[in-house]
Amino acid sequence: MALSTVTRNHLMVPHQPITNRFNMVQAQQHAVLDHPKSKTPNRATRLAESLSHVLHLNNVPSSRANHKNFNLDLLRDHEQNHSTPTMSPRENISEKWREIQGCSDWENILDPLHPWLRREIVKYGEFAQATYDAFDYDSFSEYCGSCRYNRNKLFEKLGLTRNGYVVTRYIYAMSHIELPRWLERSHVADTWSKDSNWIGFVAVSDDEETRRIGRRDIVVAWRGTVAPCEWYEDFQRKLDPIGHGDAKVEHGFLSIYSSKSETTRYNRSSASDQVMKEVIKLVKFYKEKGEEVSLTITGHSLGGALALLNAYEAALTIPNLPISVISFGAPRVGNIAFKDELHQMGVKTLRFVVKQDWVPKMPGLLFNESLKMFDELTGLEWVYTHVGAELKLDVHSSPYLKSGMNLPGFHSLETYLHLIDGYLSTETPFRSEARRDVALVNKSCDMLVDELRIPHCWYQLANKGMVCNTHGRWVKPKRDPDDIPSHTSEVCNHDFGFEMPTYRMSLVSP
C-alpha cells in the first residue's frame, strides 16, 4: 500500500460549499485540467489509512523506502544540470486560475499533481521561504528580528523578482504571552524594537503576472519559527474563541496574530490589523479598477497557522473574495467549528505535509509518546483538527534525500519545496524533470545525501556580516538606512481614503 497519498481530513463535511467565492466555470476548466488517469481513492480506505498512521506514529517502514537504491545516474544528471533553468516555463493559466486556486477543492489535480498547480505552489512556497531567508537572526544585531532589506529590495535580493510580484507592506507581530523562541530577541539594549518581529509581508502581482494568472493576486506570506519543537513544548493546549460562533483556536497562535500594545513602535496595531488594512485597501483599489482579485495566504510551520487565522478573518470581513491558503508543514490550529466555519465561508485550504514531519501532528501528539497515552491523545486529536485538502509528501520518495531521523530536516520548508517539485503522483517515482535547485534543500539543514557534496546549513553571510575596514579592523557595518525598519513608513498610514497608494508606481512600471 502506498503511504504517500492524497487524503482530505477525515472529519471534513461533504463538499457543499455554502459560499462559492470563486464563481468559476468548472466544466470548462475540468476539460483542460483533468488528468486522464486521475483516481478517487475510496473514502473508507483513506480513513483507515489515516488512523493507521496515527496508531503507528507514522513510523511504519514505507514500502517505497525499499526503492531507495541510490541513483547515481540521477546525481550525474544533477551535476550536468548546473546550467539548466530552475523552473518550469511560465504558462498562461488565466483561463484556469480558479481551479488551480482550489475552487473544486483540488479534486483531480493533486494525484497526479497538475504541472500548472505545482508551479504555482512552488511560487507561493518561495514567498514563504523569503520570510526566513531575509530575516535577521543575529542576536547581537540591533535589528535582530527585523527584515534585513526594505520591502522594495526584498525580492530583488532573494532572486524572486521573476515571480512577478511587488511587496506593498511588511507585517510585524508581538505577543502578550511568553512564548520562548517564537519570537527572536536582540541581546542588545538599543534595539529597533524590544517587542516586535517582522512576521511577513503583503505583495501583489504586477501587470504582466496578472495577465498570465488571470487575476490580480494579493499574497500574504507569514513567517514561521525556527524551533517548532521548542514552541511545541510551550503549547498551552488552551483554546480561545474566534469569530461569533463556536470556533476556537490555539491561544499562542492567536496571541501572535492579534496582540498589540500602545507602548510599542511596530505593534500599536496588531499583525491582524496591519494585514487586514492592507488587504482591504488593495482589494478595494483593484476592484474599483474593475479587476478580478484573489487573495492567497501562505506560510510554513507557525506561518501556516497564522495563514489560517488570517484567512478566517479575511473571509469574515471581505465578501466574495476568492481566498486560498497554501500551507507547508503547518500544525493544527483550531477546533471542528473553526474548520466548519472556514469551509462554510468558502476558504480553500491546501496543506502540504511531509509524513515524517512531526509539526503537522501538533497539537495532538507528543514526541516520545508511548501508545498507552493514546487515549488521552485521541482526545486532543479530536479537539484540534486540520482543515482542507492535504497532499502527503514522503522523504523516501527523493533519491537526493537522506532518510535517517532528522526532525529539522523533515520540517524544513526547502525540503517541502524539493519534494513538491519532484512529486508526480502517489504511484510514480520522483519526477526526473524536477527543476528546482536541489542544493537549496541544505540551506539550513543536513538532508542531502553526501554524494551530492552540498555542505549542510550553507546559507550564511560571509564572516557573519563582519567586514575588514581600511585599518584592518573587523567591524559590523551600519545597516543601509533604507533597510532600517521604520515604523512611520509602515504603520502611520491611518488614512483610509484610497488616494493613490504609495506602491502604485511600482506596480505600473515594476
Add this chain to the structure above:
Amino acid sequence: MALSTVTRNHLMVPHQPITNRFNMVQAQQHAVLDHPKSKTPNRATRLAESLSHVLHLNNVPSSRANHKNFNLDLLRDHEQNHSTPTMSPRENISEKWREIQGCSDWENILDPLHPWLRREIVKYGEFAQATYDAFDYDSFSEYCGSCRYNRNKLFEKLGLTRNGYVVTRYIYAMSHIELPRWLERSHVADTWSKDSNWIGFVAVSDDEETRRIGRRDIVVAWRGTVAPCEWYEDFQRKLDPIGHGDAKVEHGFLSIYSSKSETTRYNRSSASDQVMKEVIKLVKFYKEKGEEVSLTITGHSLGGALALLNAYEAALTIPNLPISVISFGAPRVGNIAFKDELHQMGVKTLRFVVKQDWVPKMPGLLFNESLKMFDELTGLEWVYTHVGAELKLDVHSSPYLKSGMNLPGFHSLETYLHLIDGYLSTETPFRSEARRDVALVNKSCDMLVDELRIPHCWYQLANKGMVCNTHGRWVKPKRDPDDIPSHTSEVCNHDFGFEMPTYRMSLVSP
C-alpha cells in the same frame, strides 16, 4: 598573590648553555632592553606556586578575577578605535635581535614584557594563525585538508604581507597510526590526497624586514589541530626514542612529524624531510651570501609540539644556527633527556600558556580528574616535561573576555594573541594601548563579552563557498587551478645543488 606570573620550568637545569648559538653581545643589549623595574621571583616560591596550581587543577579562583568590573569605558574606546592601527609601529630591532630571540632566555624582558618582544611574538603568532585561517576544513571539498591558496598568495589573502615575509614552501604530513581528528579527511573519493594534510609552511624575511630585524629570519609555522580534546583521548602515552641519546618523545607527535609512504603523492618524504631540506637550502643560500641567519619555529597546540621536534632536528643537523621556538598552548612533548638535549644544543624556547587552557597540561593531566588519581598523574607529569621559558597568561586579565568555562575558547590561538597583546606584566592590568583587533578573538570561538556585540565563530565563507550561477543554481565553483595542491611543485625538487632557488626572485624584489 598574582597568579599570572612568569615561571620557567622547575625542572630546568641552571642556565649554562653548552652551545651558544646566538653569538650575541649581551652587555650592550641589556643596556637597552632591561626594564628598570624588572624582578626575579624567588625560585622556591615559583616551584611552590607551580605545584599548587597542579594540585588545584588550576581552578583556584584568581584574585584578579575580582578586578573584573566590566570596564565600559574600555568598550567605548574599543568602538571609537575602529579607525586606529592594529599593530604597534615597526621599530628597528636589528641591534637587539639576539636577545629578543632568547639568547639570554628572555631574562628581564618577559616581566614586564618588552614591547619589541611583544611585537615579534604577535608576528610569529600570526604565522601560526595563518595555518588555521587558510586551511580547507570542508569535508565535502575534494581539497579538504589542503591550503585554500597557493603559497604565493597566502599572506596576501590573509592580510599578512605587512609582516615582510615570503613563503618558500608548504609542508605536508601524514601518519602511520590512527589518530582520529588529528588530520582532516575528505568525505569524497576523488580527493587531492587520501593521506596527507597541509601542516605548515616555511617562509623567509624579505630584504626590508631583514634590515629591520638584523638578520635573515627563516620561519617555520606548524598547524595545530581543531580538537585537542579528542586527540588527547587518543594519546597512547607511549614514548618513542629520538636522536642518539636517551631523549624520547610522544609517539603520536613523532608519527605526524616523520611518517612517509611511497604510495602517497605528498608524503613520499615526511614532514621532517620536507622542512629540513627547505631550511638547509635556505640557510646555505643566505650564509653563502654572507648574511646572518636565524631560524624561528612557531606553532599552536599540536603545532607547538611539532615545532619542538623540528627544533630538535634542526639543532642536531645545522651547527651554529640560532634556533628559537615560540609556541602557544602547546602540550608536553618529551622526557627530561629530550628537554636537556634541547637545552644543551642551545635551542631557545618560549612557551605561552593560558592558565585556564588544559592542553599545555597534557600529557599528564586528564579532564575530569579527581584528586585520588593524582599519584598516578604525577608519574606522567615527571615523564613528560615542558621545555624552556614560559609566560603565563590569564583569561581574567582581559576586560574583553568572558571568564566562564570555555575550553575551546581558552585554547584558541586568537585568545592567546589577544592576551599577549594586552600583557604588560604580572603586576599591571590589561594594557590600555593594546592594538590588536579584539574582534579577532571570536573568529572561531565565543570568548568576547556580549557587550562588544561581536558574533561568535564569525570567521566563515559566504554560503560556505557556494555561489549562485547565472542559471540561478547554487554550485561550488572549481578551485582556481593555481590553488590546487601540486605535489610536483612542492615535492619533486630532489636536486640539492643550490642553483638559483625558485623563490629567489620574490625575495630580491618582493
